[in-house]
Amino acid sequence: MSAAEPRRWAKTYPWLGEDPIPTAPCTSREIYLQEIDRVFTQVWLCLGRVEELPSAGSYKLKRLEFASTSVLLIRGKDGAIRAFHNTCSHRGNTVVAPSGDWDEFGQKGAFTCRFHAWTYNTHGELMGIQDPQGMPPCFDKADNGLTRIACATWEGFVFINLAPEPAVGLDEFLGAMGDHFAGYPYDKLTHNFTYHTVLNCNWKVGVDAFAEAYHVTTIHAGSFPGTFSTGLQMVKLLGDHRTTAVCFDPGREPPPVARLAQSKARGSLVNNLATRSLPPTLNDEGRDDYAFELSVFFPNWLLHVAEGIWFTHQFWPLGHDKCLWEGKYYVAEPRTHSERWALEHAICLQRNAWLEDTGTMEDTDFALRSGAKPVMQLHDEEVLVRHGYHVLDKYLSGTEDR
Numbered sequence: 001m002s003a004a005e006p007r008r009w010a011k012t013y014p015w016l017g018e019d020p021i022p023t024a025p026c027t028s029r030e031i032y033l034q035e036i037d038r039v040f041t042q043v044w045l046c047l048g049r050v051e052e053l054p055s056a057g058s059y060k061l062k063r064l065e066f067a068s069t070s071v072l073l074i075r076g077k078d079g080a081i082r083a084f085h086n087t088c089s090h091r092g093n094t095v096v097a098p099s100g101d102w103d104e105f106g107q108k109g110a111f112t113c114r115f116h117a118w119t120y121n122t123h124g125e126l127m128g129i130q131d132p133q134g135m136p137p138c139f140d141k142a143d144n145g146l147t148r149i150a151c152a153t154w155e156g157f158v159f160i161n162l163a164p165e166p167a168v169g170l171d172e173f174l175g176a177m178g179d180h181f182a183g184y185p186y187d188k189l190t191h192n193f194t195y196h197t198v199l200n201c202n203w204k205v206g207v208d209a210f211a212e213a214y215h216v217t218t219i220h221a222g223s224f225p226g227t228f229s230t231g232l233q234m235v236k237l238l239g240d241h242r243t244t245a246v247c248f249d250p251g252r253e254p255p256p257v258a259r260l261a262q263s264k265a266r267g268s269l270v271n272n273l274a275t276r277s278l279p280p281t282l283n284d285e286g287r288d289d290y291a292f293e294l295s296v297f298f299p300n301w302l303l304h305v306a307e308g309i310w311f312t313h314q315f316w317p318l319g320h321d322k323c324l325w326e327g328k329y330y331v332a333e334p335r336t337h338s339e340r341w342a343l344e345h346a347i348c349l350q351r352n353a354w355l356e357d358t359g360t361m362e363d364t365d366f367a368l369r370s371g372a373k374p375v376m377q378l379h380d381e382e383v384l385v386r387h388g389y390h391v392l393d394k395y396l397s398g399t400e401d402r
Contacts, residue, residue: 020375201365
């Protein structure tokens, strides 16, 4: 543990308080339904990257169980990315037939419902139907395109808002958090790997596990022994969102194989690289021990940024006691065999660390549902966790300024 001033974050952000946090938001079916109604169907949600839709007709289909819908992202012939409910205007069948995966990708010049062949263009407009003469006089093709979903981009990330009329635009929703992370070369680091799995835990149990470093010396003693400090640095609470720096442990000494891999890697979570790609808003104190930025974009998206690497976690609610976890890791394309080997080593380390994290989540959820502990006792270094429940309470109580 770092020798930081005791309770420094409570003193920095006294309005958060220090009282125990109720566990009911992690176990209650009723609160979960309120979250869907007041949060997930009302705020901006990150759904992917523009690189996933490289050309006109490219599409991504994302299944969102909590909203009983699948979202169809399409790049139109004009280059714009639009979002639609994957629901035909005729009798409500899916226009793009899902295969069962959480994410699906493809390329089409037009989108034809398999049921009765109603056809839509890449802008979501209804272009043709079978036997149009049989439709009633009140029917107008122009009024029966795919149902639009609000869609906007930030730094190449595609966001949607399921509200019929979003209360605020994406830029206003992100606010200072968007400024804080702007200017990083996300589009240059495109070599990625992805893990996803369904976890038997509340979505917040997942988010909370990645929103603090208090656990690194225990849970990550195998994957990153003695690597990171448990004390957060440069904590910033930016509206509904929160971010902090995680720094290296002063006495870190990587094993020989890890040291060799770090020397060859183009991007590494555990190595300070000569290349400087961080925007000036990150590590604004100029710390030599800076490792990476750990952030939570409300409600369910975490973005971690370091020199030469960025990765995300997202926890999609599937019920009050179940969620889908998606972890994605991005670096530059390896140029040599040694860089490829170093990347594979990094992937293995990251996979192990993520499995160490996710391995705690189902146990936590199971134990909380016993009702034995009505509250959580949070450490000062878990200030990002505390802030998350503070923001959630604003939305559920109807006191948020949106």
